[in-house]
Amino acid sequence: MVSTFYFKLRTRIYAGYIITGGIALLMVLLAYFSVMSLFGEFKHFTEHGESALRGQELSRNVVELQRSADLFMQDGQVSGARQAAYISERVQRILLQLEQGGQPEVQERVESIRQHLNIYTSTFEDVKRQRQRRAELVEQRIADHASEVNRLLQAYRRLQGSGRAAPVDQLAELETALLRVEQGASRYFYTLDGRHITRMQQWMRESRQLMSGFALLEIRPEAQALLDAMLQSLQNYEAVILEAVQRTRGYMYLVNVVMAAEADEMLYQTQYLAELIQAEMKNIEEQAVAEMRWTGQWVLWICLGLLVLVLLLSYLIGHSVADPIRSLAKTFMDLARGKDSTSIERQDADDELGELARAAEVFRSKNQETRQLLASFQALSSELEQKVADRTQELEQANARLEALSNTDSLTGLANRRLFDQVLEREWARVERSGEPLAAIMMDVDYFKLYNDHYGHLAGDDCLKAIADELQLQLKRATDLAARYGGEEFVMLLQNTDLEGALRVAESIRQAVEQLHLPHVESPMGQVSLSLGVALHTRDCPAQDRHWLVRQADEALYCAKEGGRNRVCAWPQVGSIGRSESSSGRSDH
Structure with missing residues (x-):
């Protein structure tokens, strides 16, 4: 076995310098990579926080889209339709942002919401066309046909002044029946009660029966022509009313079934997406906390190992030095135990002992830097933990506000x-x-x-x-x-x-x-x-x-x-x- 005294004191001291510097560099690198790892986790958490905020904004926009569409469908306001189109574009942009870089499950939910949004917007366009056609039928064409039937009836009444083929009371009964037809149609389009249409059709049949009875009694060609025109006009009148009824039912089906179902599904999907992102954030938070704990323990054990290595090196070097430098060896031992206040002698000496004393001073400085670095790392870890806790609290408060918004009528403040x-x-x-x-x-x-x-x-x-x-x-x-x-x-x-x-x-x-x-x-x-x-x-x-x-x-x-x-x-x-x-x-x- 080669004796440790074979090496010169200067060589051993140099070896101690190199080893100590390597240890310090290793500790710096460990601290650097630990901090960068924590920074990456915090950045990941921040990105998911932005996604969560977009999810909440998406939910608000879906509710606002439904409200704008309802405003148009209730009052026919063009501003409501324009606002709905603008909100729809805004929702598409938010979906695109959520889809970019999102998890597969998030992308799947975003695609589902996009599909329901496309169905909702296309149905809303159909509703606008149906509403316009229905308004044309109810407000113009039905009234025109009713006026035409009444005009022909009045012409036939004037013609009765000479012939009187039809009794006066039956003419009055026909006028009453036509009036009730008009009232029944008007009440249906106002109340959407199907019973009014049934009554209207009964009065329509009674009107045709009365006209047919008049035709059997008439022998005058001009009166027959008027009655034929009245029957044809009455048939057209009924056809227009029934077309308007079908348009109304189709319009109500689109509004109350298709659009309502798609709006509810979009709101459900957005809420599920927000919960999914929140769960992912919670998972990231738990991973970040676990990694901080693991990194702290890992760095601590490595530092302890390096400290043991330094102690062992100091002991070997000190033991290899002769009795004249025993006190200096003791000084190294004290420094290795963290006693920075220990006095170092012979620092001014221009020999190997002086070099050794000066090396001891360098060693003491390195220990102080290491402790300062560890203190900075602990402070940064505490700051990151506090930021994570603050962001979590903000998200919980935002979710509570969103829940209150989805259950409250925006105009009156009552429950919706x-x-x-x-x-x-x-x-x-x-x-x-x-x-x-x-x-x-x-x-x-x-x-x-x-x-x-x-x-x-x-x-x-x-x-x-x-x-x-x-x-x-x-x-x-x-x-x-x-x-x-x-x-x-x-x-x-x-x-x-x-x-x-x-x-x-x-x-x-x-x-x-x-x-x-x-x-x-x-x-x-x-x-x-x-x-x-x-x-x-x-x-x-x-x-x-x-x-x-x-x-x-x-x-x-x-x-x-x-x-x-x-x-x-x-x-x-x-x-x-x-x-x-x-x-x-x-x-x-």
Whole structure:
């Protein structure tokens, strides 16, 4: 075995320098790569955070797209259609951003949303064309055919002054039948109640039978020609009405089935995409924390190993030096143990011991740099952990705001139709379990279309907001719910409330709105008023689904409208309370 004393002291000292520098460089490289690894994880987390924000923006835009399309379909506003087209383009851009660099599952969801968006936009274009064609039929062509039939009837009546082949009472009966045909068609297109079309067709058949009877009695050629023209005009009149009916049903199918289904599917897919991105962010966060812990432990063990190596090297070099330099060897040992305050002698000596003393000073400096580097690494790790925690909290708050937005009507601040359906389903199940009654109050603003036409849609929005504020004030229990059902219709659910209690609440609401004294010159009441329908569900009711309660409340509301408005009607005991200063006219919202 070669003795360690074979090597000169200077050579051994140089070897110690080289080894110490290599160890320090290794520790610096370890720290550098550790920091770069953590930086990469943080960058990855930040990129997913941006994707999560895009997902939330996507959800908001889908809701805004549906709202703009609904605005056009309800009021025919061109601005709503333009806004829907602009939002659709914006959603396409967001989908493109999410698709670039996303995970396969994210790309699959983005493609699904894009497909539903394309179906929604193409269906919306069909709806616009159907609406235009339907308006042309209802507002122009039906009226033209009705006028033509009446013109021919009046010509035939004048012709009767000479011959009187048809009795006067039968002519009056024909005029009444044609008038009821026109009224039936008008009421259907206003209420979309199929019963009016059935009645219209009955009166149409009766009109044809009367005309056919007149034709059998007539012997005059000019009268026969008029009756033939009337029958042909009546047939064309009926064909136009039925075409308008088909257009209306096709339009309602596109709006209420196709577009509603695609909008719900897009909203579901966007929410699922947001949850997917959030789960990926949580996974990245857990990986980052685990990697920081693993890196810290790894660096610690390596540093301990390197420290042991330095101690061993110092011990060998010190042991190889003779007794005259024993004190200097002890100094190296102290430095190796981290005692930076140890005094180093013979640093000014111009010999190997002096070189050794100066090397000890360099060693002490390197130890200090290493400890400073470790301290900087620990501070950076703490800062990164805090940033990850802050970003996670921001995302949780944003998700909470998005959830509140998806359940709230943007105009009135009440619960929207989506939240109402969820609460109704839950309360319906509770009634089936506990047997406690559940009451529903359906409300509609009287003559609201005339209000909008006279005061403008902004004033109409303010009117709806004021009524919504009163509904909020009428909620006495946290378990009750007031929601905007659609347009100028509101609905309220009252848990564990019997019919008498629900009627008291409805009457209180009616009086509260009446006491707002909102002027309405187009209303016979002279001010804004409400018509309310009350329905009650118990476990003993012959109901098959939760929509039964809404239908009964709506039927009671219809009775309140027919009874003169500004009143409350109830089901199953259909009657009315409240007052109305007018009992004429049909429902005009």
